[in-house]
Amino acid sequence: MTGGLDFNVIRDNLLYFFIGRYPHGPLGGVGLTFYLAVVSLVLSFIGGLILGLLSISHNRVVKWVSLTFINAVRGMPLLMVIFWMYFLWPGLMGRPMPESQTVILALTFFTSAYMSQIVRAGIEGIPKGQTEAAISTGLAPWQAMFYIVLPQGLRNMIPSFVNQFVSMIKDTSLAFIVGVDELTHIATQVNNRTLVFPTEIFLFIAVVYFILCYAFTELSRWMEKRLAWRKAI
Amino acid sequence: MIRFEGVHKWFGKLHVLNNVNLQVKQGEVVVVCGPSGSGKSTLIRTINELEPINEGRLIVDGMDLGGRGTDINKLRAEIGFVFQQFNLYPHLSVLKNITLAPIKIRRLDRKEAAQQAMALLERVGLAEKRDAYPSQLSGGQQQRVAIARALAMKPKIMLFDEPTSALDPEMIGEVLAVMKDLAESGMTMMVVTHEMGFAREVSHRIVFIDHGIILEEANPAEFFRNPKHERAQQFLRQVLSPMH
């Protein structure tokens, strides 16, 4: 209280910060944050790819429906998407859903919409001659997309993907609003219990978020190098 | 092999192909020339439907383009196309550039496809480049790989759209040599080019096009000695002038 920071509160609750009540209860803390981020990341990648491909479809209806969806989601704050999922989805599906799944679904919807536009730009950035060359050898347009355009496009998309995913790791913190025990929620709990160490606690979780994001950025940089081929001309 | 009957094509208001009537028989080598913007690329690109036509009939290898029941992917597999800008796949090695379509479309197994690709690379003089990537090759080498890639599908027709126009002068010869060799092997070819030496020496017929209209069609000797149309005379003066 009287000047100086006291990080004992972190040490005393360290395990709680990292895994919540696990193994005696559900996984929480950093572990849950990580879980939410990774699962949403994988799902958003798939969702973004599918939505992106649909949004450049030659079928007008498919294109219009997907673009409407994308623009609707992009026009909403993430918090609202989470609320929508939280309050409306169980009614729609006729059964309740665990909060962490609600959040994963919301993050996936939200991030897929943004990712789809990265995918679209990445695909449109590949010269038309590539598709023309491929279909001229008899490949079907989908094969040209799959074997020629996407592999080149995806590599160009990596930096934008990484930005999007780093935002998403941070966005998992919004899950605390529906009571998911991820890192931010745990931090507010500990803070409410101890009352006197807010600076230490929130400094600590800021560092944890930073490390997570930084590690991810480094990982993707390494991936980008491994995927490198000798650039054309 | 290829038959245009009253073919028209518009880009918006621009009338790019105007009542084209043209036949190319099996084993024939036809050179298409004309000023820039006259519709040469569009003409040759309609043959594998990279550009669909708006009016008339176009019959290729017995199939009616735009006809119901014509499988365009299947038809394209029978037609090799060589681009001005090569358009090799930069993320694939030379070998994989060549084997992709035979593996996916002709269902060759990897080994067969690789053997066949090596034979083609020998033929274009680039066997030692099998594992190189396109960006490591010169323009002339890239274009020769592009020709090998097209030949790997064992096409019945080969189309060339200004295959040497993007090349440094010292590399033009190596590509033309491959094309000449191909012509002598009896391949049906349609070549858009300004290389009048190639036209004179290798082609059976020259087609001169301007503003989307075929103005003249003649055998090379006749075309060079005595071009009938004034625009063709003017064009020849330009491309044959030493200043060009």
Ligand SMILES: Nc1ncnc2c1ncn2[C@@H]1O[C@H](COP(=O)(O)OP(=O)(O)O)[C@@H](O)[C@H]1O
């Ligand atoms: N995709 C396109 N959309 C609109 N106009 C085009 C397109 N492609 C070509 N053109 C126009 O059509 C005309 C003929 O083009 P092209 O066939 O490429 O001529 P060439 O190959 O003889 O130089 C040009 O005026 C060109 O600008």
Ligand SMILES: [Mg+2]
């Ligand atoms: Mg052209």
